[in-house]
Amino acid sequence: MQPSPFSRVRARLLGSKMTRLEQENKQLRRRIYEQEAASPPPIPEASPEELEHLRETVRTARREGTLFELAADIAAKKQQTGYYCREAMLEALKQASAEGETAEDRMRRLLMPAFTTSELPERFVRGIEHRAVPSLESLASFRGQLTSRVRRRQKGHQLPEWELDDKQVSRQFASEIGLRVPEVIEKNAPLAALPLEAGTVVKPAAGAGGRGVYILRSETDILNAKTSEVLTSTAELKEIMQKDLQHGRVAEDRWNVEKLYYADEDTGEPARDIKCYTFYGKTALILEITRSPETAYCWWTPDGERVDTGKYTGSLMEGKGILREELDAAARLGAALPAPFCRFDLLRTTEGLVFGECTPKPGNYDQFNETIDIALGEAFLDAEERLFQDLVNGASYPYWRNLL
Known part of the structure; x- marks a missing residue:
């Protein structure tokens, strides 16, 4: 049966209308897809419970x-x-x-x-x-970059920053560059032979993160640098150090004894730690630490702005700021080392700036929030490029080569 003229007209009209609707729908969908991208929703935080x-x-x-x-x-x-x-x-x-x-x-x-x-x-x-x-x-993840460096070390690759993980080697490096280094009273000695005297700091010969570090302000006032606990005798100190060895907090019975430097002798505050996250001569992040009366932290940008990094959020302080000489010292150390990253740990003392140590792999580097992780990751990539260009152009790094 043939459709009536009316049916044919109606089909044409509806077909035209459907075509128009489909085109409008397609245009609307296209406009929606071409809108600016929304930010991904934030990761929901799990409750402490x-x-x-x-x-x-x-x-x-x-x-x-x-x-x-x-x-x-x-x-x-x-x-x-x-x-x-x-x-x-x-x-x-x-x-x-x-x-x-x-x-x-x-x-x-x-x-x-x-x-x-x-x-x-x-x-x-x-x-x-x-x-x-x-x-x-x-x-551009800092976590990812550091983990890759650790894998390369595991494979036996020569990583210049890891040459400086040895405290004695790093202090030779810093001294040749012109920085003041701590006065060493005893090194690589077993606990039984250590001179535990007032005005000294006892440290593991190989260690990190403040574990096994004790500050002897007097024989009855001994500060645990990691926990801020105060011990009241050298006998108690020896007992705690034995436990450090037994529980693996300190790997070997080899210890160094150094002169104690102060941030404030009147209050007994030990020297403040200034830890510079330095990327081939450019510092991107600084951590200021006080150990007394309790351990507290403050994160800084090189411009002197406090910044939230996601680390130590329960133990933050206002801090005293960063000094130009500290940034300059970290820059000199970083530029003399053919590596994209190393953390340089300095001491701010009443006697001036004193070099502490080099840290190729900062502890708990995975705890930085995403913003900081990305920013440090970008700094790492930029440092790799600057290092590559300098190597291509014949940079020789004499201070580092003197250590080999």
């Missing part, structure tokens, strides 16, 4: 003898969830690309912070050869 519950679950598993089974299950679930999320985000990018480059790049900006460098699918960087894809800055 939830975190403590999780930790207690792990502790309970240890008591019940199921710790490794629980850990294996957690690791497997994390890997599986990560795989599913990665595939879903990759599919989201593919679907957005059907709407054009603007929509595809918007999706890139939205999802990029959710990936680590090793997780990022190639599709997210595709096109960088011939056009400017959205910035990969969020992948």
